[in-house]
Amino acid sequence: MTTRWLTAEEQRAWRAYIAASLLLEDAIDRQLQQEAGMPHLYYSVLATLSEAPDRRLRMTDLAEALKITRSRLTYAVTRLEKDGSVRREGCPSDGRGSIAVLTEEGAAVLERTAPGHVETVRGAVFDHLTPEQVGELERICTGIAEAIQGDGGRAVRAGGLPWRRRSCSSSPG
Amino acid sequence: MTTRWLTAEEQRAWRAYIAASLLLEDAIDRQLQQEAGMPHLYYSVLATLSEAPDRRLRMTDLAEALKITRSRLTYAVTRLEKDGSVRREGCPSDGRGSIAVLTEEGAAVLERTAPGHVETVRGAVFDHLTPEQVGELERICTGIAEAIQGDGGRAVRAGGLPWRRRSCSSSPG
DNA sequence: AGTAATTGCTTAAAAGTTGAACCGTCGAAC
DNA sequence: GTTCGACGGTTCAACTTTTAAGCAATTACT
Numbered sequence: 531m532t533t534r535w536l537t538a539e540e541q542r543a544w545r546a547y548i549a550a551s552l553l554l555e556d557a558i559d560r561q562l563q564q565e566a567g568m569p570h571l572y573y574s575v576l577a578t579l580s581e582a583p584d585r586r587l588r589m590t591d592l593a594e595a596l597k598i599t600r601s602r603l604t605y606a607v608t609r610l611e612k613d614g615s616v617r618r619e620g621c622p623s624d625g626r627g628s629i630a631v632l633t634e635e636g637a638a639v640l641e642r643t644a645p646g647h648v649e650t651v652r653g654a655v656f657d658h659l660t661p662e663q664v665g666e667l668e669r670i671c672t673g674i675a676e677a678i679q680g681d682g683g684r685a686v687r688a689g690g691l692p693w694r695r696r697s698c699s700s701s702p703g
Numbered sequence: 704m705t706t707r708w709l710t711a712e713e714q715r716a717w718r719a720y721i722a723a724s725l726l727l728e729d730a731i732d733r734q735l736q737q738e739a740g741m742p743h744l745y746y747s748v749l750a751t752l753s754e755a756p757d758r759r760l761r762m763t764d765l766a767e768a769l770k771i772t773r774s775r776l777t778y779a780v781t782r783l784e785k786d787g788s789v790r791r792e793g794c795p796s797d798g799r800g801s802i803a804v805l806t807e808e809g810a811a812v813l814e815r816t817a818p819g820h821v822e823t824v825r826g827a828v829f830d831h832l833t834p835e836q837v838g839e840l841e842r843i844c845t846g847i848a849e850a851i852q853g854d855g856g857r858a859v860r861a862g863g864l865p866w867r868r869r870s871c872s873s874s875p876g
Numbered sequence: 877a878g879t880a881a882t883t884g885c886t887t888a889a890a891a892g893t894t895g896a897a898c899c900g901t902c903g904a905a906c
Numbered sequence: 907g908t909t910c911g912a913c914g915g916t917t918c919a920a921c922t923t924t925t926a927a928g929c930a931a932t933t934a935c936t
Contacts, residue, residue, distance in 0.1 A: 533818040540829050543837045546844035547828075548747070551724050552770040553851045563894095569922080574721070590884065597725040602923060604886055609922090626884045626931045645706040655720075656713050658846050664716045666839045671719035673831050678726045736924095742892080763914065775893060777916055782892090799901045799914045882933070893922070902913075 554654055561650045566643040568613075571598070572606050573647065576615060576640045579632035586631040588621060597675075615639050727827055734823045739816040741786075744771070745779050746820065749788055749813045752805035759804040761794065788812050 536544060558570045566573055578595050579585055587595070593603040607630050610616040615636030621627025632640075656664065709717060731743045739746055751768050752758055760768070766776040780803050783789040788809030794800025805813075829837065 533821060534825060535821055536824070536829065539834070539837050539841070543841035543844070544824060544828070546841045546848065549770050550844035550847040550851075551728070553848055555724070556770075557851050559894095571922090588884085597722050597729075599924080600885060601887090601925080605922070608886090621884090624884080624932075626929095628885060648706060648708055651709070651717060652707060654850050655717070655847055656709065658850055659843065661712065663839065663843055664712050666836065667843055668712070668716035668719045670832065670836055670840055671716070671723035674723040674828055675719065675726055677827050677831055678723075678730050732924095744892090761914085762916095772894075773915065774895075774917085778892070781916095794914090797902075797914080801915060878936090880933100880935085882931105884931085885929090887928070888926090889924100890926105891922105891924070894920085896918090898917075899915090900913105901915105903911090904909100905911105906907100906909085 557654055558647070558650060562643070562647060565646045566639060568610075571596070571602075572610060573640075573643070575603070575606055575610060575630075576632060576636050577644075579616065579630060580637060580640055585637070586619070586629050589628050589630060592630055610636070730827055731820070731823060735816070735820060738819045739812060741783075744769070744775075745783060746813075746816070748776070748779055748783060748803075749805060749809050750817075752789065752803060753810060753813055758810070759792070759802050762801050762803060765803055783809070 555570065562568060562570055562573050574596055575592065578592060579587055589603060589607070590600060592607075593600045596603065607616055607618065611618060615633055617631045617633050619629045619631055621629050659667070728743065735741060735743055735746050747769055748765065751765060752760055762776060762780070763773060765780075766773045769776065780789055780791065784791060788806055790804045790806050792802045792804055794802050832840070
């Protein structure tokens, strides 16, 4: 079959997207590196944990929430654990499982650095978008995510990140 | 001043964006790694060169076009040079300058792998967007890029990537 | 129960990225 | 035409990411 090339408009949009995503990730990484001493992904680990029930999440659930591989997460959590902002606990109901827990110190880091982070995101993204554009951005991105995750490995060839599991909570009460 | 947190809609959009960009970069990297044996950025180096006059560009211009640091580009070009898809030439008019040139072999790689790449991009992004959404995506992303590059280092704190230079062409004719 | 396949997570080696320091021009002021 | 600051590009060490392989606990099957 003959290739369906991108139209001129699609090409412009695609290039704008690539440029924006590179610049944005770069700006955010730089800002967080300065003020929190960690890259964006690591900050996201803390942020995600802070919103989880009991501030804890199983490694695989955390990886799925963050859309990254378990391996990458292992590395990140190991580093954050050294910093003292995250602690690992074993999963009582599954001997293989490991649970990442946000420490008080981690929560403090987050609280201290969140304002600067939001300000950067605002300045780069939301301060110049209309409410309609915000809505459109969400719809577009949700669509992209679904297209990639939904088709069971046609867009993501080569198996992608094939994961699925039940969770494992363990509140003490 | 008290932090201007994100509204609920902005938060949803932001999270959707983060998820989509991670998944998308991952899907594209994987696809290109399989079919072209290189990550997305390296493919972009070849693609950008292929569109430049005389298929050549100065390192700094190439870095600026790709929105990456010179250092990162040096590394990429060194690898691509080893692969044989790019060659370096000295800049005649500026002894310091270095020019990256797309080789025939590089052009061939590009030609062979472009269809698969476009297909992936289509499948993940454009096949489920209306023409209006494509336009909106371009506007939104252009705005983000301008916000980051335009403010001379307020959004991108710590100096960012402060570059500016004149070009240096050298067609043999 | 006993074994095979699966799952959850980590590890190891190779590849890529970052940030600062470095080196050889270049340009402009004297 | 020297000298000094800026520029273009590379290099190095520290860090992060990737891919595949590994290990142990669990599940499914019989």
